[in-house]
Amino acid sequence: MTIFKSLPNRKGTRSAKWDLVKNIFGSDDVQPMWIADMDIEIAEPIKDALIKRIEHGVFxxxxxxxxxxxxxxxxxxxxxxxxxxxxxxxxxxxxxxxxxxxxxxxxxxxxxxxxxxxxxxxxxxxxxxxxxxxxxxxxxxxxxxxxxxxxxxxxxxxxxxxxxxxxxxxxxxxxxxxxxxxxxxxxxxxxxxxxxxxxxxxxxxxxxxxxxxxxxxxxxxxxxxxxxxxxxxxxxxxxxxxxxxxxxxxxxxxxxxxxxxxxxxxxxxxxxxxxxxxxxxxxGDEWLSHLIKLLDHNRQIVKKAFANCTKIDVIEPEGTYLLWLDCRKMNLTQGELVKFMNEEAKVGLNNGLSFGEEGRGFMRLNLASPSSYIKVGVDKIIAALDRLS
CATH class of the missing domain: 3.40.640.10 (Type I PLP-dependent aspartate aminotransferase-like (Major domain))
Incomplete structure (x- = not known):
């Protein structure tokens, strides 16, 4: 997992995840953990193949x-x-x-x-x-x-x-x-x-x-x-x-x-x-093997962080790098829940209601980032919950 320790700087790259933060969440200081792509550099063999193709010069x-x-x-x-x-x-x-x-x-x-x-x-x-x-x-x-x-x-x-x-x-x-x-x-x-x-x-x-x-x-x-x-x-x-x-x-x-x-x-x-x-x-096999270990570690970080939380339950994924959070015990409307995550926790997640009426009271979190980044985001949510109570 050492190859995934650094967070790439994606700001200013026309990244939907990073460069739309203010548009989507209302403020530049919200930590994006939403859209389903990774804050992780691609495997070296893929990068090498792309560079070689680009150096050919004809497209x-x-x-x-x-x-x-x-x-x-x-x-x-x-x-x-x-x-x-x-x-x-x-x-x-x-x-x-x-x-x-x-x-x-x-x-x-x-x-x-x-x-x-x-x-x-x-x-x-x-x-x-x-x-x-x-x-x-x-x-x-x-x-x-x-x-x-x-x-x-x-x-x-x-x-x-x-x-x-x-x-x-x-x-x-x-x-x-x-x-x-x-x-x-x-x-x-x-x-x-x-x-x-x-x-x-x-x-x-x-x-x-x-x-x-x-x-x-x-x-x-x-x-x-x-x-x-x-x-x-x-x-x-x-x-x-x-x-x-x-x-x-x-x-x-x-x-x-x-x-x-x-x-x-x-x-x-x-x-x-x-x-x-x-x-x-x-x-890409070796890179993917490391990635799965990282994602598994990240889901355990989130699970452990919320283990003693009475307001949010983690639906532990069996696959994907997306994690479903059951926030219904917070007793907020969906609008209030989204506002809490955006303005109090300062973490940008996907609104559960966008996945259908059955997503009311839920939020989706993206696990595909370095572990330190995931921990910071989860800690922000926990701290905001502590302030709420």
Whole structure:
């Protein structure tokens, strides 16, 4: 973890996380711990590959090829024990882009699309933007653990849901779904002929003893009804390079999504994004191993800090570098809670309500920074709570 001790100075780099602090939180002295990128430098092999590519000096249209496909195939086999056909891969600038194009090409206006709330806020927006009907299957929260309400899910599927926008691992609650949970999802989707768009962008960020299982690795009978979305951007802190891919075994659906991407002018990728993806998947293993240790250490810092706190409960994540804080015992309105974090604690977190009504009383904290930075932020919250009482 020594390689992650220094906090990079990101101010003035057009960083959304740092340079929008005053706009988002109302003051320059708020410590940003919100948007899902890392305050951590990328792995040296990725940086070296990017420098070498830049030194080449020419940045014309860049293709994806079989060598890149095989790099992804090998990564998925090594990381997740999933054997794919390289021909199943399609590329896009981002996972959200793929979701947009899949909804456009595989559903119609007015179709019902289901999400499991509280969940990543763009899911809500994408469905409404494309004039689809938003259906929610709220997760069950009991004894500090989130689970899927399968009875409600089946009832919603019965009512004509066309697609499930699935988050695995789940953002923001940090669940890594078990094999039995995933199998049940697949059984119900098969029974009611529901398309599954599976956002698995956090798949590589898993804590022991949990294991991410690619949804489409479990049931070949459903493979033609699943779009699995991946990217190295969360794993290796490359969001600004805009590169992702999807695994789509169904040839017809793959061609339709690829056509939609092309029709909307998104058929080619950033040259440096392609370079970074290849370097990350070929040479990023050691860096990722260190990162997981750092994130695990950081989640333990937060858990320990709030262990004796009577106002905030930590929902310990099984995966992702995002941590869900249950602040309902503070007995504040959501507006008061946000104001408390911004103005009293001087820490900028994500508003839980943005993830759906089920996020009322919650806040999301980003763990992907040096441990000293995490400790400072958590200590600010604890100190503000002490003043409040």
């Amino acid at each position: 014309g249209y860049t293709i994806t090829d079989n060598q890149l496909n095989l790099t992804i195939k090998n990564w998925l086999r090594k990381q997740h024990k999933w054997e794919i056909d390289p021909d199943w891969i399609i590329y896009s600038p981002g996972v959200l882009t793929t979701i947009h194009m899949t909804i456009l090409s595989q559903t119609n206006p007015g179709d019902k699309i289901l999400i499991q709330t509280p969940v990543y806020h763009p899911f809500h927006q994408i469905i409404k933007y494309h004039d689809r009907e938003l259906v929610t299957n709220p997760l069950i929260f009991e004894n500090g653990q989130y689970t899927i309400d399968f009875d409600d899910l089946e009832e919603k599927f019965k009512q004509g849901v066309k697609a499930l926008l699935f988050c695995s691992p789940h953002n923001p609650v940090g669940r890594v779904w078990t094999k039995s949970e995933l199998v049940k999802i697949l059984e119900l989707a098969k029974k009611y002929n529901v398309l599954i768009i599976s956002d698995e962008i956090h798949a590589d960020l898993i804590y022991q003893p949990y294991q991410h299982i690619p949804l489409n690795s479990l049931d070949t009978m459903m493979s033609n009804r699943i779009v699995s979305c991946y990217s190295p951007t969360k794993t290796f802190n490359l969001a600004g390079l805009q590169v992702s891919y999807a695994i789509v075994p169904c040839k017809k659906m793959r061609e339709e999504i690829a056509s939609a991407l092309s029709n909307y002018g998104m058929g080619s990728l950033n040259t440096l994004g392609i370079t970074a993806l290849e370097a990350a998947y070929q040479h």
